[in-house]
Amino acid sequence: MTAEQNFVERCRAYLEQRWDYVVGPAFQSNPQDFVQDNEAKDLIRGSLTSRSKSYHYVLLTQVLCKIVDPSLDARSLQVAWGLPGAFDARTVAHDVIVPFDKANRSVLGGSSEPYVNNPLRVPAVIREQRDKQKDKAGWDILVRLLDMAEHGDEAFRKALFDRTLLEIYRLLLRTSFAYPTPNRISLKRTHEILETYLATRSGGERYEIVCTALFQTIGREFGMFDEVKREKVNVADASSGMSADIECWSEGKIALLVEVKDRTLTLTQLDAKIDAARAGKITELLFIAERGKEQADKTAIEERVEREFVVGQNVYISNLFEFAHGVLVLLGDRGRAEFLRGICAELDRSNAAYAHRKEWAELLRQV
Numbered sequence: 001m002t003a004e005q006n007f008v009e010r011c012r013a014y015l016e017q018r019w020d021y022v023v024g025p026a027f028q029s030n031p032q033d034f035v036q037d038n039e040a041k042d043l044i045r046g047s048l049t050s051r052s053k054s055y056h057y058v059l060l061t062q063v064l065c066k067i068v069d070p071s072l073d074a075r076s077l078q079v080a081w082g083l084p085g086a087f088d089a090r091t092v093a094h095d096v097i098v099p100f101d102k103a104n105r106s107v108l109g110g111s112s113e114p115y116v117n118n119p120l121r122v123p124a125v126i127r128e129q130r131d132k133q134k135d136k137a138g139w140d141i142l143v144r145l146l147d148m149a150e151h152g153d154e155a156f157r158k159a160l161f162d163r164t165l166l167e168i169y170r171l172l173l174r175t176s177f178a179y180p181t182p183n184r185i186s187l188k189r190t191h192e193i194l195e196t197y198l199a200t201r202s203g204g205e206r207y208e209i210v211c212t213a214l215f216q217t218i219g220r221e222f223g224m225f226d227e228v229k230r231e232k233v234n235v236a237d238a239s240s241g242m243s244a245d246i247e248c249w250s251e252g253k254i255a256l257l258v259e260v261k262d263r264t265l266t267l268t269q270l271d272a273k274i275d276a277a278r279a280g281k282i283t284e285l286l287f288i289a290e291r292g293k294e295q296a297d298k299t300a301i302e303e304r305v306e307r308e309f310v311v312g313q314n315v316y317i318s319n320l321f322e323f324a325h326g327v328l329v330l331l332g333d334r335g336r337a338e339f340l341r342g343i344c345a346e347l348d349r350s351n352a353a354y355a356h357r358k359e360w361a362e363l364l365r366q367v
Helices: 003-023 038-048 053-068 090-103 127-132 136-151 154-173 187-198 205-222 267-279 295-310 320-349 354-365
Strands: 227-230 246-250 253-261 284-289 314-318
Touching: 003 053, 003 090, 003 154, 038 053, 038 136, 038 154, 053 090, 053 136, 053 154, 127 136, 136 154, 154 354, 187 205, 187 320, 187 354, 205 227, 205 246, 205 253, 205 320, 205 354, 253 267, 267 284, 267 295, 284 320, 295 314, 314 320, 320 354
Parallel strands: 253 284, 284 314
Antiparallel strands: 227 246, 246 253
């Protein structure tokens, strides 16, 4: 491996590491601004949305190169600049940032070779090259940001890079995915897609999305429910005014409550939801507990369910695939495709995490 290839691989590895953090659960549970300077935040947003598409690639490329090799000058675009730290940034831009852009729905603009376009055919991002730029305001933003990167310390450059990734992630959240849903799909293939999708831990969000879409499809195809409601997984039922994760409504009343657990169901959880159902005079309560009943509570759970039946409270406990199998059979191949489309709609309606939407779109492309 040549020195240039080694540098490119190091840049790619660092980008992947930081992107995984920004879009992953570690960051989502501990969000941060990275950069405290409000001017820098505004400048980053401006650089990613500037009129010149080529500029969208510059900040990420230049700061990445500077982080991986601090001896480089963050402002340099070409070795021909001639000053200490001058280097050719085009290789990293085209071999690292362009594939990253394509993998993320061309959020930066979808250019295949941004550094060969006229705006960037200059030796460096400096004020002296301003007159050659049509988008002078966008150029001024880049000059300011890369000056900050060049003269700041390592910690600041890393924070600047992470903040740039965060702004890219936010741009992605505001875009709609094109989900390539099939016109028909077999029962076996539907199960395979769901198993793959739900294998990734999501704090229960993916299970809730799939269950919501399933009950919406049941309501629509079989006329059982007029409306199926759900709040996002991190919103407590009580604070949202809901009695469970999912409410299935019919003729102005809740016909069925659905509580979704991607772990085992405990007696405490069961008791709490039964009490909520009773308080709302709702007689039908379904638990989708993917890992079944908590072993230590199993006998007590079964006894409580039997007691509730005697007093007119129907409590059902199943896992998603056991419950869904018969429904998916009855839906048929086109009804199953409608169910998959329902998952797409619920992902967008709830503004689900980018990773959840991206993986679902990728799975549908494999059908």
